[in-house]
Amino acid sequence: MKIKYADLIEQTFDFPQEEFRLNGEELEFHGIPLMEVVRKYGTPLKFTYLPKISENIRKAKGWFRDAMEKTDYKGSYNYCYCTKSSHFSHVVEEALKNDISIETSSAYDLDIVEHLYNAGKLDKDRYVVCNGYKTDDYLERIAHLINAGYKLLPVIDNYQEVDVLNALIDNPFEIGIRIASEEEPKFEFYTSRLGIGYRNIAPFYRDVIQNHPKIKLKMLHFFINTGINDNAYYWNEFNKCLTVYGRLKEVCESLDSLNIGGGFPIKNSLAFDYDYAYMVEEIIAQTKAFSRDAGIDDPHIYTEFGSFTVGESGGTLFKVIYQKRQNDKER
Ligand SMILES: Cc1ncc(COP(=O)(O)O)c(C=O)c1O
Missing domain, CATH: 3.20.20.10 (Alanine racemase)
Structure with a gap:
């Protein structure tokens, strides 16, 4: 059963895209490993990719x-x-x-x-x-x-x-x-x-x-x-x-x-x-x-x-702090 958020993205959009791709489990933006940025600077974090x-x-x-x-x-x-x-x-x-x-x-x-x-x-x-x-x-x-x-x-x-x-x-x-x-x-x-x-x-x-x-x-x-x-x-x-x-x-x-x-x-x-x-x-x-x-x-x-x-050069990184189950399947 496909119940993860990543599955929804896979089913709804063409992915990877020009700027986003997955490297293993981690998301990259124009080849920049976002989790590394998060580990270094913490969240929330606003960034500009010049x-x-x-x-x-x-x-x-x-x-x-x-x-x-x-x-x-x-x-x-x-x-x-x-x-x-x-x-x-x-x-x-x-x-x-x-x-x-x-x-x-x-x-x-x-x-x-x-x-x-x-x-x-x-x-x-x-x-x-x-x-x-x-x-x-x-x-x-x-x-x-x-x-x-x-x-x-x-x-x-x-x-x-x-x-x-x-x-x-x-x-x-x-x-x-x-x-x-x-x-x-x-x-x-x-x-x-x-x-x-x-x-x-x-x-x-x-x-x-x-x-x-x-x-x-x-x-x-x-x-x-x-x-x-x-x-x-x-x-x-x-x-x-x-x-x-x-x-x-x-x-x-x-x-x-x-x-x-x-x-x-x-x-x-x-x-x-x-x-x-x-x-x-x-x-x-x-x-x-x-x-x-x-x-x-x-x-x-x-x-x-x-x-x-x-507009397409910037982003904000947030941390997911909790997941709720709001219906039978999805979190
Ligand atoms: C005179 C003028 N030029 C340019 C812009 C920028 O518009 P956009 O961000 O849609 O390119 C605005 C936005 O209000 C404007 O009033």
Whole structure:
């Protein structure tokens, strides 16, 4: 009779998996004997397996490279690591080994960015994308680093941010604008609280940015918080975003980048099944078809994968302290 937990795993999932295998009676994670770690450090224990961070970044870059080659896509691909996923220096520094950029969400993140610049760990020629609601100290730090000559790209989340940045920044500077996506119909709010509504973006650009003596629009930012999924809702929002991009591009020469945010799912179950390469190919093919039909250059693509960068690299080890019998057979 199969009544052990290991039997259930055997019957329910394909095992061993890419990262987990059994060596005798003991579980290994990427070849690391977990019981040895437990014997050495005890439990509970949280750990990060750094090579997985670089591996996932390389995978994502590979999917975008292949999709761009296949479609003869002319724009570049830019991987940004979003620091809010993990601020630990060993995680951020591992991610930065892969020729990537950074996305920030708070004033605190910019202290980290400044430290990375000073330590020579962050390439000064890459854009740092500054997202999120901008508190006064966040705006001040953005302005401080731009005034010091760094390439920060504040993504406007709120109309008022433009005036404050304009007052604080000495020379001409670039911005992005975040589109407030419409939420899935089952969600209790219609529109994301982050960003500027679809219909308001072109008028905002025309009234405030188009003839501004100091500000140029470089990026349109779009993020669906339910993630990148192959469903009607995602593709509908994605196409609305492309339409806004095309409309802006008609009047804005400097716009050349499309940021599709984060949202890659991660393996949080042994039964996980998601075709990343297909989704990337679809995103790139749809963007390519759109820019060809609109007669515009293919936008440079930015992503901000957070969970995908770090989520599969970490684990927590617990000790089973007791087993109960809750029915006739199973413990
Ligand atoms: C603007 C932005 N970019 C990136 C992310 C990261 O998303 P994920 O962890 O799903 O990749 C988030 C998450 O909230 C976000 O708001």
